[in-house]
Amino acid sequence: MTLNLAQSWQDALDKVRTWARLNSPWLIHYNSGSCNGCDIEILATLTPRYDVERLGVKLQGSPRHADVLICTGPVTRQSKDRLRRIYEQMPEPKFVIAVGSCAISGGAFQGCYNVIGHIDEVIPVDVYVPGCPPRPEAIIDGVVKLLQKIGKQ
Amino acid sequence: MISDLTTLLFFPGGLSMLLAGMAFTWLDRKLLARLQNRLGPRWFQPLADMVKLLAKEEVVPAGVNRLLFVGLPVVALAGALTAVLYIPLWGLPPAASFPGDLVVTVYLLSLLTLCTGLAGANSGGRFSLLGATRTLTQLFAYEAPFLMALMGPALVAGSWQIALITAGINGRWLLFTQPIGFLVALIGLMGKLEMPPFDAPEAETEIVAGALTEYSGRGLALFYLGRSVEMVLGLTLVAAFYLGGLSNPVAFLLKTLGLLLFIAIVQSLMARLRIDQTVGLWWRYGALLVLLQWLVLWGGRWL
Numbered sequence A: 001m002t003l004n005l006a007q008s009w010q011d012a013l014d015k016v017r018t019w020a021r022l023n024s025p026w027l028i029h030y031n032s033g034s035c036n037g038c039d040i041e042i043l044a045t046l047t048p049r050y051d052v053e054r055l056g057v058k059l060q061g062s063p064r065h066a067d068v069l070i071c072t073g074p075v076t077r078q079s080k081d082r083l084r085r086i087y088e089q090m091p092e093p094k095f096v097i098a099v100g101s102c103a104i105s106g107g108a109f110q111g112c113y114n115v116i117g118h119i120d121e122v123i124p125v126d127v128y129v130p131g132c133p134p135r136p137e138a139i140i141d142g143v144v145k146l147l148q149k150i151g152k153q
Numbered sequence B: 001m002i003s004d005l006t007t008l009l010f011f012p013g014g015l016s017m018l019l020a021g022m023a024f025t026w027l028d029r030k031l032l033a034r035l036q037n038r039l040g041p042r043w044f045q046p047l048a049d050m051v052k053l054l055a056k057e058e059v060v061p062a063g064v065n066r067l068l069f070v071g072l073p074v075v076a077l078a079g080a081l082t083a084v085l086y087i088p089l090w091g092l093p094p095a096a097s098f099p100g101d102l103v104v105t106v107y108l109l110s111l112l113t114l115c116t117g118l119a120g121a122n123s124g125g126r127f128s129l130l131g132a133t134r135t136l137t138q139l140f141a142y143e144a145p146f147l148m149a150l151m152g153p154a155l156v157a158g159s160w161q162i163a164l165i166t167a168g169i170n171g172r173w174l175l176f177t178q179p180i181g182f183l184v185a186l187i188g189l190m191g192k193l194e195m196p197p198f199d200a201p202e203a204e205t206e207i208v209a210g211a212l213t214e215y216s217g218r219g220l221a222l223f224y225l226g227r228s229v230e231m232v233l234g235l236t237l238v239a240a241f242y243l244g245g246l247s248n249p250v251a252f253l254l255k256t257l258g259l260l261l262f263i264a265i266v267q268s269l270m271a272r273l274r275i276d277q278t279v280g281l282w283w284r285y286g287a288l289l290v291l292l293q294w295l296v297l298w299g300g301r302w303l
């Protein structure tokens, strides 16, 4: 009986936690070697025209405040350590969205001498948004897919 | 005993205050969004943010004083919640009162800023340290003019006790007789809350997130909650002092919301000031103008 009670409490708490997580994804944006095309699209997503604050999305400056790391571009040798460090500085639970063809496969920079490759060779990625660069709508769609994934877990 | 506990935990302190703080934060963000031609956050946004932050991992960076790192957010929120007891919330008489509680309240309200500064200095990162320096510099800039502006009504009522001041004002709108004090108090409040023209201490584009850069999860949530509570308290204090003292709760709420609208408009109109400009503004104009007003008040009494 007590065990059941504790269990249902746990379930209720989990529900509240998931609800809060779904409704307030705070982003941090990192460019690990992209051509800046994807970054501009991400910034365009944050403008009043798309107004992502209505979904609870906020761009944060500090990795400690963020829930979702939104990465663009292939990983260059120089930025590999930094990307990993930013990922490790984020508090659990944390998620990663890879934006752009380069982030998915290395894209235009595939095989360059200074490029390691795609993002998930360095850190685990939850959602991939293809495009070169993807439109703001696609990026919002990526965030929504991530939220659906969190909701199902 | 029981009534004391309800005062402390539910109304006017504690829980109701946290909810009011979140409601005001939402309203502030929503107004700002509407002024920028956006839809803005949904009504439960601050609640979702807080629950999410509380459920997140709290990272304690290496090389900090653990006790301070964990304790400072609690002290900050507790300071703001203690100040609730002395403030005429919703136009009702304050829950507790003693001679000189105006000064105590103002100091309780600066506890949050002080804790933020200490937290930044304790975190060890260079961005937190820079943010802490700016936070404390700003504290020294706005605190004196803010207190002096609140003293205007105290001079009129001839008392240092918030309950007696609001009673002494007795429905007069000091906004019209002391416009400078009103403006300085309201803008001092914006400095206290680190709102846009005065957000150099947490300037995202320069120093990541200022003093709170290293905070995550629980600590960050408590600091944010403390700031929300302080927004309600500050607006209430200014409304009670300058917009006609105590009145019925609905009218009082409308006055407070009017002040919030004013603050939101100023936020959306102004770009960020550099930290030296902020300090210059307060000391060169704010403090001197309030002093001038004091002289006029004092002179008026003898004429």
Ligand code: SF4
Residues within 6 Å of the ligand: A033, A034, A035, A036, A037, A038, A072, A073, A074, A099, A100, A101, A102, A103, A107, A108, A131, A132, A133, A134
């Ligand atoms: S996907 Fe296209 S726009 Fe994005 S970084 Fe690669 S080349 Fe640039």
